[in-house]
Amino acid sequence: MAPSRHRLPRIVLAGTVGLATVAAAGLLGTTAAQAAPGCGVDYTIPSSWNGGFTAAVTITNLGDRLTSWNLTWSFGAGQTVTQLWNGSVSQSGSQVTVTNASYNGTIATGGTVSFGFNGAWNGSNPRPASFTLNGTLCTGTVSPTSPPTSTPGTPTPTPGTPTPTPGGPTPPPVTSVGGSGPYPAGYETSSGLNNHTIYRPASFPARPLPVFVWGNGACSANGTSALPFLREIASHGFLVISSGRPNGSGSTTAALLTQAMNWAVAENSRQGSFYQGRIDTTKIAVAGFSCGGLEAYEVSNDARVSTTMIFSSGLLDDNNDFQLRRLTKPIAYVVGGPSDIAYPNAMDDWGKLPSGLPAFMGNLPVGHGGTYSQTNGGEFGRVAVLYLKWRLLGDRTAGQTFVGSDCGLCRNTQWTVQQKNLTL
Numbered sequence: 001m002a003p004s005r006h007r008l009p010r011i012v013l014a015g016t017v018g019l020a021t022v023a024a025a026g027l028l029g030t031t032a033a034q035a036a037p038g039c040g041v042d043y044t045i046p047s048s049w050n051g052g053f054t055a056a057v058t059i060t061n062l063g064d065r066l067t068s069w070n071l072t073w074s075f076g077a078g079q080t081v082t083q084l085w086n087g088s089v090s091q092s093g094s095q096v097t098v099t100n101a102s103y104n105g106t107i108a109t110g111g112t113v114s115f116g117f118n119g120a121w122n123g124s125n126p127r128p129a130s131f132t133l134n135g136t137l138c139t140g141t142v143s144p145t146s147p148p149t150s151t152p153g154t155p156t157p158t159p160g161t162p163t164p165t166p167g168g169p170t171p172p173p174v175t176s177v178g179g180s181g182p183y184p185a186g187y188e189t190s191s192g193l194n195n196h197t198i199y200r201p202a203s204f205p206a207r208p209l210p211v212f213v214w215g216n217g218a219c220s221a222n223g224t225s226a227l228p229f230l231r232e233i234a235s236h237g238f239l240v241i242s243s244g245r246p247n248g249s250g251s252t253t254a255a256l257l258t259q260a261m262n263w264a265v266a267e268n269s270r271q272g273s274f275y276q277g278r279i280d281t282t283k284i285a286v287a288g289f290s291c292g293g294l295e296a297y298e299v300s301n302d303a304r305v306s307t308t309m310i311f312s313s314g315l316l317d318d319n320n321d322f323q324l325r326r327l328t329k330p331i332a333y334v335v336g337g338p339s340d341i342a343y344p345n346a347m348d349d350w351g352k353l354p355s356g357l358p359a360f361m362g363n364l365p366v367g368h369g370g371t372y373s374q375t376n377g378g379e380f381g382r383v384a385v386l387y388l389k390w391r392l393l394g395d396r397t398a399g400q401t402f403v404g405s406d407c408g409l410c411r412n413t414q415w416t417v418q419q420k421n422l423t424l
Helices: 227-234 255-269 291-299 343-351 375-393
Strands: 019-024 039-049 052-061 070-074 080-085 088-092 095-099 112-120 175-178 185-190 193-201 209-215 239-243 279-289 307-311 331-335 359-363 416-420
Touching: 080 088, 175 227, 185 227, 193 227, 193 255, 209 227, 209 255, 209 291, 209 375, 227 239, 227 375, 239 255, 255 279, 255 291, 279 291, 279 375, 291 307, 307 375, 331 343, 331 375, 343 359
Parallel strands: 209 239, 209 279, 279 307, 307 331, 331 359
Antiparallel strands: 019 039, 039 052, 052 112, 070 095, 080 112, 088 095, 175 185, 185 193, 193 239, 359 416
């Protein structure tokens, strides 16, 4: 017989795959008669599946300032580009040419520009062997023939100001930019999503953003109550939506998590939306802390959910065990150890999970308050990012943190780890 649950009043509950770098250099100075050529091209495949893949490309300008650019390469195995963002594309046979969009043609000396695309492959998907920038084969060196030039009066981008979508509205800068990830992030609100706080990178990665929807501790309607933790996740290239407005008051329900998913799906397809084509609505995680974890359970059977994360939470009533029985997608528990008031309930839920369900349980002896308010969300933030990279981005290296007897959290750490049906 399962142990009886601690029936606590609702108010008690508080609160990348395959990286390949191809050096490149080209005739960069379109504004100078004798420009210094030089650049680097970083071509990565953050996501791949049978017959398809997503690629992210970053150009680093090592030479004189550019006001326009085009990048050309040849695929070696018949791959094709099916959708591209942050530029325009043409393809003839194996040769692909990407030209800058109206808003990202200028690259300062030492600056970067990124674009991404979805592609199709059949049989194999090797990375391009070389790149040509503005008509010159890239060599990975700089050959200065004149001093680097710049245009007087060129405005410096304001931190937190995103690149606009052509033809779409320019959103205001995000607030409180930070995080340790490669895409410093902040938060904003949207009139189309009342009673929520949206965390996103200030400058987007080339790939679309997977989605992480969050319920706060105590079912609080303060969307910034876990700001360091949620901003940290967003800074690694995720769209994070928290129930409650910034510094809001009152309480939330699970319906707000569903509203967040609905909004992300709608914005990704809405003509003129800043987010159009920039959200990966096939990769959605639902999560919550304490009372927010109970809300996450309620919506975890939504067909759009890829994985569930329960932070220091567990069902309060055995009559709600049906929520466990209907779980079909991977789940992860992050709990504050035996001193965590939610520990008995979380462990009881762990014992009742469906047979065969992929599940991870990690206990760190920090108590119920977790590490959400620590710099970058502390250890809970680090582990959450790794789990999301594994489950939503297919990062097998990140997955090694959780899988096997020799997992990253299993070795010389304060974590106590349990695993069920986990494979890379």
